[in-house]
Amino acid sequence: MSRTHSATFRPDNTALFVGLIGAAGIWLGFPNDIAGLPPLALLWPVALAWLGLCAPTRGAALRRGWLCNLAGGMAALYWLSMPVHNVGGLPWFLAVPCALLIAACISSAGGLFSLAAYALRHRPPYMWAILLGLLWYVLEAVYALALGFPWLELSGALAAWPLLVQGADTVGAYGLSGLWVMAALWCALGILPHPLAANAGTSSDEKKKPETNASGKSTPTAFGGKNSWRPACLVCGLLMTGLLLGYGGLRLYQQPLEVAPTGPQSVQALFVEGNIDQNQKWLPAFQRQTVDLYLRLTYDALAQRPGERPLIIWPETALPFFFETNLLHSPRVRQLPAVTGSPLLVGAPGLERRADKKEPDVFNRAFLLTPPDGAIAAHYDKEHLVPFGEYLPEWLNWGFLEALLQGVGVYQTGTAIAPLRYDNLALGMLICYEGIFPWLAQARVEDGANILVDISNDGWFGATPAPRQHLYLTALRALEQNRWILRGTNTGISVVVDNRGRLTMRGAQFKEQALWGSAALESTPSMYHRLWPWPLPIAVALLAGLLLWAPGGKASRKAKPEAKRDTP
Numbered sequence: 001m002s003r004t005h006s007a008t009f010r011p012d013n014t015a016l017f018v019g020l021i022g023a024a025g026i027w028l029g030f031p032n033d034i035a036g037l038p039p040l041a042l043l044w045p046v047a048l049a050w051l052g053l054c055a056p057t058r059g060a061a062l063r064r065g066w067l068c069n070l071a072g073g074m075a076a077l078y079w080l081s082m083p084v085h086n087v088g089g090l091p092w093f094l095a096v097p098c099a100l101l102i103a104a105c106i107s108s109a110g111g112l113f114s115l116a117a118y119a120l121r122h123r124p125p126y127m128w129a130i131l132l133g134l135l136w137y138v139l140e141a142v143y144a145l146a147l148g149f150p151w152l153e154l155s156g157a158l159a160a161w162p163l164l165v166q167g168a169d170t171v172g173a174y175g176l177s178g179l180w181v182m183a184a185l186w187c188a189l190g191i192l193p194h195p196l197a198a199n200a201g202t203s204s205d206e207k208k209k210p211e212t213n214a215s216g217k218s219t220p221t222a223f224g225g226k227n228s229w230r231p232a233c234l235v236c237g238l239l240m241t242g243l244l245l246g247y248g249g250l251r252l253y254q255q256p257l258e259v260a261p262t263g264p265q266s267v268q269a270l271f272v273e274g275n276i277d278q279n280q281k282w283l284p285a286f287q288r289q290t291v292d293l294y295l296r297l298t299y300d301a302l303a304q305r306p307g308e309r310p311l312i313i314w315p316e317t318a319l320p321f322f323f324e325t326n327l328l329h330s331p332r333v334r335q336l337p338a339v340t341g342s343p344l345l346v347g348a349p350g351l352e353r354r355a356d357k358k359e360p361d362v363f364n365r366a367f368l369l370t371p372p373d374g375a376i377a378a379h380y381d382k383e384h385l386v387p388f389g390e391y392l393p394e395w396l397n398w399g400f401l402e403a404l405l406q407g408v409g410v411y412q413t414g415t416a417i418a419p420l421r422y423d424n425l426a427l428g429m430l431i432c433y434e435g436i437f438p439w440l441a442q443a444r445v446e447d448g449a450n451i452l453v454d455i456s457n458d459g460w461f462g463a464t465p466a467p468r469q470h471l472y473l474t475a476l477r478a479l480e481q482n483r484w485i486l487r488g489t490n491t492g493i494s495v496v497v498d499n500r501g502r503l504t505m506r507g508a509q510f511k512e513q514a515l516w517g518s519a520a521l522e523s524t525p526s527m528y529h530r531l532w533p534w535p536l537p538i539a540v541a542l543l544a545g546l547l548l549w550a551p552g553g554k555a556s557r558k559a560k561p562e563a564k565r566d567t568p
Helices: 003-008 011-029 038-054 058-076 078-087 092-119 125-147 154-158 168-191 204-208 229-254 284-304 330-340 399-404 432-436 438-446 466-481 527-531 535-549 554-566
Strands: 266-273 311-313 344-352 361-370 375-381 420-422 425-431 451-456 485-489 495-497 503-506 513-520
Touching: 011 038, 011 058, 011 154, 038 058, 038 092, 038 125, 038 154, 038 168, 058 078, 058 092, 078 092, 092 125, 125 168, 125 229, 125 535, 154 168, 154 466, 168 229, 168 438, 168 466, 168 527, 168 535, 266 284, 266 485, 284 330, 284 513, 311 330, 311 485, 330 344, 330 361, 344 451, 361 420, 361 425, 375 420, 425 432, 425 438, 432 438, 432 451, 432 466, 438 451, 438 466, 438 527, 451 466, 466 485, 466 495, 466 527, 485 513, 495 513, 503 513
Parallel strands: 266 311, 311 344, 425 451, 451 485
Antiparallel strands: 266 513, 344 361, 361 375, 420 425, 485 495, 495 503
16 A cells, blocks of 8 residues: 555544445345345445444444444335334334334444454454454344344345355355355455555554554554555455355256246245235224125136136235134135135134133234135244234333234234145245244244245335345245245235245235246255254354464464474
8 A cells, every 4th residue: 555545544534434335335235215236235244344444442343333334224224113103103203213223223233243343453364354254144143033133134135136145055144144245355355445554655663653552552463564465365255256156156057947837846826915004904894895805806816717726825914803703704715715626825813712811812823724615724823923013022011002013912922833734735834024034934844844935914114125125035035945935915025936036926016916926846955954053053163263263363372472482
């Protein structure tokens, strides 16, 4: 780096610019209201890492990374305030802070990442990138487990371009995020001006001046010198990028796109979207109208293809009443499989009474009704509930938040989670945002599912990027498990996803419609499925080992003085 460049390099002034680049990477990388370009999401981890490198103290690194993530997170997740206001009825001055609180919790991961970039800057550059890539993987996985809202997931942004995410079939979505972070950081090290390399090319007096921290103590660094590490880092980054893209291209080439699979190991599906207004859905006066609409759309679609016997899919809580006890509308719904000979998968609230409780337990349930009489062959109860939408956490059980619990109020966590079986189908069920959790899809396939089905209601979010973000996060489960996904929704986006993460059918939004799609049934597990649950523990162990024993680690630094003392 030239003396002129290093003289004009002002980390404090640069931090704002770098932070804005990182926030823009989040917003532009994920689906948004204007235009999205998935690879731009890679600017996000690079910016966070550089914010850590530029920071004068640990506290500054933590704060800058958190604020960068928060700015980008709020731009991408602004829609969180809309269901709170439009559906829950909270005024904007309460709805916006609710969304801000969620984004702030998620964004703390960005602060920790920048802090790690600061703390590890004494490591050799190539090792710095490896450690941060592993840390990104661990942070995504741990935050998903701890917070239960893994929405800002790097692979979720990249999933809109299936070429970029094929590696998820081996290392999972979180592991793939870590590999892309390594590639991006290696390339950045080889290309971008580096704050810790600023001493290279300066006067001898400047070179001798050690870097100091807030306490005045010198801080060791592996950066600087003649920047001989730059070409090596760039080569490593390009090789990793080529490996990920090459693997993606190979997997897509090995399995050409098949829009309409046929044969005994396939299923034809009919998705019915009622496009029911969320604010009218649970009103008793609209129950007959809702049932009439779904029946009409279904019968009209079947009439256009006489002789077809598809799996009919109605979305999450399509029936806004207790299906098992309703004597007015339920018989009409049961008649559909009896008349058409097609199985019906439908979402509705479910009840279970227990001897030790006065009030019955309520579940967000998916019913499978089968010919010849429309009987309930099996049901699935939602296992991972949405905070505030389906239950209130104990520590936030405040009266004014109860307006968010529409319809039947508080749901119970489901335990009836086995695949729903009919003929050669073994439907691994996911309801709504259960599709964004890798371990739930893993469990469905482990139990024998040969296809994944996600019924959802994204009507909460209106015309925002949320349904598209939700879609691509769910599509990653197809890659991880080598299973096709049938996704049926109330207001869109209903899709068929093949086992390579490609959309073979995609419907429009906010339209009363019936859509046809086909999917293949798979029985072969993916490599990721076979490796589960070991990828994350292995990554944690590798990260810990490298922190201790890799060049620049605590153990390696202790070993060097001892080696010098032993030298004659």
